[in-house]
Each structure stands twice: as structure tokens, then as C-alpha cells.
Amino acid sequence: MPAPYSVTARFTQAILEASLRHGVQVPEALRAALTQGVRVPMAQQDSLWALFAEATVDPLAALAVGTDLQAGHLDIVGLLLLSCDTLGDALEVLTEYAPIIGDNARFEVDAVRDPVVLRYLPDYTVCVEQRVEAALGCVVSLARWMTNGRFRPSAVLFAHAPRAAVAEYEALLGCPAQFDQPFNGVAFAPGEMGLSLIQAGRELHAHLRTLADIMLASLAQDSVSARVQHLIRKHPRWGKERIGDELGMSGRHLNRKLAAEAISFKGLREALLYNLAVQALRTGQTAALVGEKLGFSDENAFVRAFRRWSDKTPAQFVRAGFTIMEADPSE
Template structure:
């Protein structure tokens, strides 16, 4: 059995709810898909609950298979199994990313009635915009989130590196999980814009395509994980703090000690984190939360031991902290 990566991230339960709500499955079908993904149904009602990215990807694959729809239930007609494979095959012989993105926009013109993907030049930027083709499409927030991620994930895979974005526009209001966007999109995000769109620096589109049929097989085997959950962090100080804390989650590391390790004063570290919209304690809690969920869902390690590994000598303090992080008890995350 492969070792558990306790540093892997988690995502909010709202992603699971949005995914399920778009499907025509009855409660029994949804319960079966959740069970196969290792997601406890009781967590669906917990507003602050989280799931691992692996659990979400597994649920996504289950629904895609059951519904024969690679964007399960998100749009007015299904995207049949094999569509992503044929899309990527059509892109592999493109000379540059620009040609590939143009082909991608034409491919989705054949697949989707809800949106067309418009490729246009705006000064030094190239915009990939989702233009609604039917009245109800503009209200489909989750479908737009996933489609933007698919475009970006495929572009990143084609070029062999994580593509940065000059900006991301979202036509909808700021969602409750907007804080997660820093990990979904590698660029500044703006809400309530005219249309949802990704903006690339024009020079990036001259990047050659670096993939072939052999690497495509690996990419498809890991879908949707490789295009949906490509982790990004656009806040350099927060990222440095996370990297320092990850191997030390069970130790009583203070903000002052971390500042010294990063060759900063405590005041400077605090100021920089505040400018990035976070605090030292928030970063530490996020890491411990995600690590705990990974261990609860992937191992049989006793809950009390997990608490100790996260730096809690008192089991009651660990339970209180976990409930504060997720709205549920650690036991609710254990597979039944």
C-alpha cells in the first residue's frame, strides 16, 4: 500500500454538493457513489466539512461513468465518454499553444450548447471567454468553474508546466468558497464581470506542445485530478510558511520561530501575511486540518494518535479544534 500523503489538500463540501446536485441520480444512486468515494453521507449537511481531492476525483469518475458524461450533469447535454481523449488527440500535433487553444474552442463548439469559447486578443493578453448561448447558462456557476479549470488544466498539461494567468474573470458573485480560488487558479480573480474568462500573456501562446500519445494515456488515467486539482499558490510568503510548517506539524512551532527560519522579523512576517489575507495561525490550522482528514480517510491510525501527531497532547483539545475546522467530529470522517 502506498504511503499516505498527509500534505495533500482538501476542498470544501460545497464542491461535492454542486457536483451531486447537477446529476439526475436518485438518493440511492448518490449514496452508492458517495460510498465508493469514501465520503460519509453525514458530512453533506456540515457546511464547513471537507473532502480530500482524491475523494472528489473518485466521486467525479463514478458519476461520469454512471451517467456517460465527462462533465457529469453540468450542462444541458452530456459530454460522452471519450470526448476528453479525442479533444487531447486533436491538440497534440499543434505547433504552439495558440493553435491548440483555438482547436479546443472549436471542439467545444461541437460539444456544448450552453457556452461557446471565444478566443480573442486584448492588447498584450489573450482571452479565453465563456460566452452564454442560452439564457440559463449564465447562472450555471459550477459549470463555469469546472470548464475554466478544464481549459487551464489542458493548457498546462500540453505545455508541460503550470501555466500562470494574467487574470481570471468570473461572471457570477463571489461564492462562499472563494478563498479556495487561490489554489484553483494561478492568477488574480475578479467576480461579477461581464463574462467568465481566462487571460494569458500573449507571449505564452508561442509555447510549443510538449506532450505525445504516451503521456496522454497517463493524463487520462489520472483525470480529472491532473486538470482539476493542479495546486497553485500565488502568495509567496504564505507558501514559504506552509513549506516550513509541513514537516513540523506535530511540533510547537511559533510564528516567531518561523519568522526567524525565513530570515524575517515577526512584525514583517505578520504584515506580509496580512497583505496576503491570512495569518500564521490560519495557515497552521489549514495544514493540520488537511493532514488530519487525509489520515482519517486513508489510514487506521487511532484518532488519539493522529491528534498527538498534529501536536495535541489533550484529546479533548484536538476534538474541539477539529470541530472548529470542519464542523464535525473526527469520527465522522472514518469510513464506516
């Protein structure tokens, strides 16, 4: 039997936080269930969206949530997008790795026609219109931010009828909106594919792509790598032997299990520590504090590791604008 659909915890947390800001009363049991693992069962995400849709008065609340989402909310996929050279490269990444964010929706790029169309193909049945609006709002907002405001979509296409005045959609999206279309998606001129991204980095891209491949391969919830990822995120100080003990096996046996999935413990742990470091630095935590939380012997050891991962020191990373992105992705 195939594993049930699931969504990354980072994306779920963003929706949960938005729901709370809108005054949605989320039962404590559901709130706890949404924040316990690396992946969240889609049924729980459905419940959260149902509460959101029922409790919010503004018909464009979901679209506003989508335009507020940031790259970090997309987990490793968001970081991978930021490391691409061009918008076209980023769209290729999105079509390949979108299941990491939520594995019951996918994207397709139709680059043959003019305009180019990025199609969004959801396979969920709860609050479809709201979730489609959030997804496409996120795509437009993030693409605009990654290109330093140069991305100019021709239109955002919705398969459903407008839920508010079309002018209100267009004010939020910053571009034309069309409804009752054959599919959901974003249309734009072919030349937009070549737009360079503000955070392009080839070495970082290769590093993140390796992690994304690992995560994509481990979506089955019973895989050893998925369980290891969960423990590393929960206990970043733990090493191979301690995690092996938690899983009821020796460190050597754990290595063999991961090797069967074409994964190394060292590579997986370092990639996840980098991901955790990026998330922490975005919230304004100091390098010393982040290094201590992640188990480094001192700040210098963390700085050396971070430079190896990203070719930047933590201070350079912050000055490059990543904390600003978290505060306001529209700038």
C-alpha cells in the first residue's frame, strides 16, 4: 500500500502561524500534531485548511497567506530555488522537487507556447480554491523577490470563479488575474525564463540538490533516512552512534541501512545542519548561539563549517539579505 500523502512541517507551520494571526481557533491536539514531525500527514493539513476557510471572513485571506510565504517555508526546496542561476532553472527545480513540500500537488512548465505557462496541478479535495490561491500567490511573490522585482507575469490563471472582486486579486498579485480557465497556473513571456536570480550559487546549488534528492527519495515514512532526518532535526547535537541507539541499531548497521538508500550519514547530517543553521540565522540568532544549539565546540568551528557549506560566513550570509527576505519578501 502506498504511503499516505504528507507535507513538510515548515510549510505546515507557516499555514498554522497564518491561521493563528487570523484568529482561527486551532484545537490544541491538532496544533500539537502539526508540529511534531518532519512530515505532517495530509489529513491533518486538510483539517487545518478547513478551519482556516471556515473562520476567515476575508475571501482573499488564503491568497494573502500565499503572497506572504517565504523561501524558508518551502524547506530545502526554497533554499534550492534561491541557489539557481536563472528563473528557468528555478522552475525546473520546482517541477522536480515540489513533492517535498506536499506530495499531492505538482507543477508543469509548458515552454513551447508564448506565453510560457507554469501549471499547478493539485490532487487534494479540501479547500481547493483557497489552497490553489495560496500556492500561486506564493509562486508569483517568490519569483518576483528572487529576481529583485524584475519578474513580470502576464497573468495568474485560476480554474475557479473569483471569490472577490477581480481588482482585489490583481492588487495583491501585482498582475492581471483570469478566472474560469482550463487550468491553474502562471503565464509569462519566454524572456522571463532567463532572468538571473539574486542569490545564485553553483556550489551551494549542488549541495542542496543532493539533500533534496535524499528527501525526495525518503518520502516513504518508514525509510531509515526519513527517521534519521527526524532525529537530527530534533537532536542536532546527536552523532551517528546516539541516533543508531535510538533506532535500535549500531552506528555501523545504521551506515549500512543508509548506504542501501544511497545516502551517507555524514552528508545527510551536514546538509540538515546547514538547513537548520539557515533557518536560525534568519530569525536573528547569533552565530555563537546557533553553533551551540547545533553542537559545535565553539563559534569558530561553526563559522568554518558554515563557510564550507555556503562559501559565506554567517555574518556575510546575513548581510546578503536573508533576514530581510524573512521579514518582507516583497522587497
